[in-house]
Amino acid sequence: MARTIETTRPAEAPEFRPGSVPTGNPLARLVNESTAIFGRNFKKLVRIPMMLFFSLFQPMLWLLLFTQIFKKLGQFPQFQAQGYSSYLMFFAPSVLTMTTLTSAFQSGMGMVTDLEQGMLDKFWISPIHRSSVLIGKVMSDASRMVLQGTLVLVVAIIMGARIKTGVVGVLVMLVLAACFGIVWAGLSNIVALRTKNSEMTMMIGILLTFPLLFLSTAMMPAGLLPGWLSTVGKFNPVTYVIDTARQFMNFGYAWMELGKAIGIIALVGLFTLTGATRAFKKATS
């Protein structure tokens, strides 16, 4: 008995249609692909109001609570001798960096979600550069960090903080914090892709981030830290990022410090971002 479906078959299947096979130069393609993935991630960011609210809420809480707790400290002569007019003026750059660091760990959790929801499969079977996925992700992470950072600075200014170097200082502070955030997000993504578990990613993230914050000059000027802590802080990239931001906020242009901080971020980034790329490629198997 003939099968009806066979009657609909052409005698010979036509040749391939080229369809929409990507063409063009590799760089243009990389930009296109990354933009598509960035757009997707950014939409997700603004589409879940709760997520956006809480990721903005946390830095506000830190800014308000910490500056209240340590308000009197800012009036101590020893503290004033460090050159800061108030604890807020000292602490605002710290909150900025803390914000981007905790934001960085959302990055890895997003990666686990993409993995669990099968989105990474879709990316992996697409004819795109593997790095496009990471570039798109980094760009959306960075825009989230800049958004959060801007809000931190706005609230700090409302609370009475002043930025000595003005708009340039604001830009330097935001870019620096976002760059460090991206580098740190690389670490989060390594953890995410190795553990493939969002709880683990969050836990390891907190474990890696908080000691780093407390072992830096984030809470206290170097001059007021115990000797050993001050020494440890010198090997901590967080110290350089925060101190540079502090320089621009409190004292004026500090290009040397900025260069040093960027160098250190680049060095850390060399490890975390190549590590993340490798983990991403390896997760395919």
Added chain:
Amino acid sequence: MTDLIEVQNLVKVYPDGTRAVDDVTFQVARGEIFGFLGPNGAGKTTTIRVLVTLLPKTSGRALVGGHDLDREPEEIRKMIGYSGQFIGIDIDLTGQENLVLQGRLHGMSLADARGRADLLLDMFGLTEAANKRAGAYSGGMRRRLDLVQALVHQPPLLFLDEPTTGLDPQTRNALWRHLEELRAGGTTIFLTTQYMEEADRLGDRLAIIDHGKIVVTGEPDELKAGVGGDVVTIALPEDTDGELIERAKRAVAAFPGAGTPTTFDHSVAVPVKDAGRSLSELVRRLDEQGIPIAKLSFTTPTLDEVFLKYTGERMRVEETGHAQSSMFVTMRGGRRRRG
């Protein structure tokens, strides 16, 4: 017809030692629907994930669209569409945005991707939900959206891993029709399924896979013929004497293409080549010889029996959801003949 997929001695051993795919060899011709039929854990998904470049193989050789799996995975990715067993959609994006993203990832312009997305959403009855977050979709809608994602860039080669698992019967039928249309348009489809009915209806050729090995390959009809063809059973009236039954037996034995008839109670059963076509002729002959017929029936072998023959066991179909289990019952219950 050239082969679009050539797989030779493919082996995949997972790090934990599981030999998921164990020396598998097969070819898929351009323009055909090739079905991989097997129970859960047979190695279907592993094979498909290796072929779509998601999993590295352990050994063997595979050419997909003429491109070597090891050397040119990018070329393979350019020409395939894949819908996995597990749905891969972004629940925070709308249905349309999901499709547009897929199109963009395959190098389509925003306008092209949008046009194509709208067309497909309409074709699969998702237009109303096009601008809703995919997170608000029902299970069946998510499955459909995932399938449609694989079609956005009009790939000449489509890999579908259990595409109808969890679909309601209407959607399943719509998908079958669409796959047949795609084939008519020249698309080659490699699909896995654990449903006999699906393999039977869609597959131009099938490979039955169990425990990581292909046990048999062939056209569905060929495979079914291999387990014994159709059987016609003629029941005579209850008061029929033995002599009449013998006459009936001789009459059907003389029928061209008939096998050796057997009798039981007051019935005669005879294997024939194609019951649907021989039936009227058979009835005419019995009538000519004055043999009364009380009841007439015929059965067609199913792939289930093919599976049983080659693996020595019934196919295990795991019932994970309601839709699936009801589909399973229909399948077992209906020994229907397509025509």
